[in-house]
Amino acid sequence: MTKRFAAVTAALCASLLVLAGCSSSGEKTARPGGDLVFARAADATTLLPPTTTQNEDIWTLQQVYETLTLNKPDGSGVEPGLATDWEESKDKMSWTFHLREGVKFHSGKTLDADDVVFSLNYARDQEDENNLWAAEFDPIKDVKKVDDHTVRIDLKQPWGPLPSYMALFAASIYPDDFGGHDAEYMAAHADGTGPFEVGRWNKGQSLELVKNPDYWQDGVPSLDSVTFNVVADDNTRRLQLQGGQADINQEPAPLSMSQLSRSQDINAQAFTSTKILYFNINNKEKGLDDPKLRRAMSYAVDRKSIVEVVYAGYAEPATSFISPGLAGHADKVDSSQFDMEKAKQLVKESDHPDGIDITIQIPSGVADRELLAQIAQQAWQDIGLTVHVQKLDDATLTTNRTNGDFQVQVSYATSDVSDTSQMINFLAVTDDSGVRSGYANPDVEKWAEQAVAEEDPEKQNQLYAQIQQQVADDAPIVPIAYQRALYGMSRDVVGFEPYVLGTYGLKETKLKH
Numbered sequence: 001m002t003k004r005f006a007a008v009t010a011a012l013c014a015s016l017l018v019l020a021g022c023s024s025s026g027e028k029t030a031r032p033g034g035d036l037v038f039a040r041a042a043d044a045t046t047l048l049p050p051t052t053t054q055n056e057d058i059w060t061l062q063q064v065y066e067t068l069t070l071n072k073p074d075g076s077g078v079e080p081g082l083a084t085d086w087e088e089s090k091d092k093m094s095w096t097f098h099l100r101e102g103v104k105f106h107s108g109k110t111l112d113a114d115d116v117v118f119s120l121n122y123a124r125d126q127e128d129e130n131n132l133w134a135a136e137f138d139p140i141k142d143v144k145k146v147d148d149h150t151v152r153i154d155l156k157q158p159w160g161p162l163p164s165y166m167a168l169f170a171a172s173i174y175p176d177d178f179g180g181h182d183a184e185y186m187a188a189h190a191d192g193t194g195p196f197e198v199g200r201w202n203k204g205q206s207l208e209l210v211k212n213p214d215y216w217q218d219g220v221p222s223l224d225s226v227t228f229n230v231v232a233d234d235n236t237r238r239l240q241l242q243g244g245q246a247d248i249n250q251e252p253a254p255l256s257m258s259q260l261s262r263s264q265d266i267n268a269q270a271f272t273s274t275k276i277l278y279f280n281i282n283n284k285e286k287g288l289d290d291p292k293l294r295r296a297m298s299y300a301v302d303r304k305s306i307v308e309v310v311y312a313g314y315a316e317p318a319t320s321f322i323s324p325g326l327a328g329h330a331d332k333v334d335s336s337q338f339d340m341e342k343a344k345q346l347v348k349e350s351d352h353p354d355g356i357d358i359t360i361q362i363p364s365g366v367a368d369r370e371l372l373a374q375i376a377q378q379a380w381q382d383i384g385l386t387v388h389v390q391k392l393d394d395a396t397l398t399t400n401r402t403n404g405d406f407q408v409q410v411s412y413a414t415s416d417v418s419d420t421s422q423m424i425n426f427l428a429v430t431d432d433s434g435v436r437s438g439y440a441n442p443d444v445e446k447w448a449e450q451a452v453a454e455e456d457p458e459k460q461n462q463l464y465a466q467i468q469q470q471v472a473d474d475a476p477i478v479p480i481a482y483q484r485a486l487y488g489m490s491r492d493v494v495g496f497e498p499y500v501l502g503t504y505g506l507k508e509t510k511l512k513h
Helices: 003-015 055-064 113-123 176-180 234-243 254-261 291-299 303-309 340-349 367-382 394-403 420-427 442-453 457-474
Strands: 035-040 069-071 078-080 083-088 094-099 140-147 150-155 196-202 206-211 225-230 248-250 266-271 276-281 315-317 357-363 386-392 408-413 477-483 485-490 510-512
Touching: 035 234, 055 196, 055 206, 055 225, 078 083, 094 113, 113 140, 113 150, 113 176, 234 248, 234 254, 234 485, 254 266, 254 367, 254 485, 276 291, 291 340, 291 457, 291 477, 303 315, 303 367, 303 477, 357 367, 357 394, 367 386, 367 408, 386 394, 394 408, 408 420, 420 442, 420 457, 442 457
Parallel strands: 035 225, 035 248, 357 386, 357 408
Antiparallel strands: 069 078, 083 094, 094 150, 140 150, 196 206, 206 225, 248 485, 266 485, 276 408, 276 477, 315 477
16 A cells, blocks of 8 residues: 555545544554565475475465365364364274365366365375375375265375375365366466465566455455565565565564564564474485484584574574474484584594585575575584585575485475474485485384374374484484574564464455555
């Protein structure tokens, strides 16, 4: 809203108090309508959920597509989504889901069981090399239509967390046979049941979502549209928020949060999250295939100082790759400590006692990642490695990770489901999926399978602890910090609150106008 238009609106309200939404004080009120502008560092790369691990894709697609179950905002479990209820069979070898009736896709097709069967079979297709999440659904044996509004999922083994995995964005529901299209078409043309539809997409610049007028839930969304503008530089995003060109600044630099909080027009908030920052190491690269060298790199990182210097207190030092917000997190994992002497000794004991030459890839324009890389560069050079830092755009970073074309990247992850096993699968049972670290340990894989089948929480947590210690010993990645989700928002934004698992539901968001 321009200043001139705001002044005219205030004058009208003063003379016509009978108009709905106006107040005698001239104050803005939160009411339906409005166009929300998001400034974020990177663009979406695809509109086909299972083919991406990039958060900008995930957060966008979760406004457009829906799943059988939905994550609760506090991360404590799931609630009904496109399924109204579900039950496990007595022998624990199948789950039955009952579908919500009257739901329509953006194309106008009415949701039925055929759509769910097609979508879940697509999500678990491990022969499709573009499907990066298929392994997550490996316990599923078959997906069957019972009737038009009922689907049964048969299992290879009991799988208690299945309802949680049905909230994974990769389990999004599309029309049967993609509505007569193919995967390539769907990557550029979404057709979901969510509160927003894809409008214009100027790749590399902006992506617009528009209100779904036929959304199944009454009264939402409130907003007419949401536009994600690509603004790679931290400082430029901050200036756009302060200048009114953006309503929300996603992931402002931690060191800028205090500056943002001093503005009376801006709300700078840190939300509870499962977010973990880490160095992703390519375990297949010569030199980095040596666990002693990787473990030395872990011991050489002073996590406490990084949290204080880089993250301005908006994070905690990481002790494991499992964040404290997830069940089974282990506080005391050996090798998360800062110990330069032990790090130097491990380098001497490694297959490369004279060190190796490595490059850390980081996103351009992101201040905290650059500072983090510089600190690691100095630390790793102090233990005898030669370290370079390479700045790349987000699209190139994503492509390099997918293709295994990297040595070390600064990365972060949030859990996509409420069950801890998903983060284990993504970060530790990776091989050529997940974060593409190339790590594979048969013991970790065995314990992960046992943990999923274990019904006793105490025994399950013991297995999780074993996994966390083994991953720390092997150091396929180097966990750095558990960071809160940071956002800068105009005070005209109402009802925006990111979920603990990292995403956000824009259907609850309103604008004052």
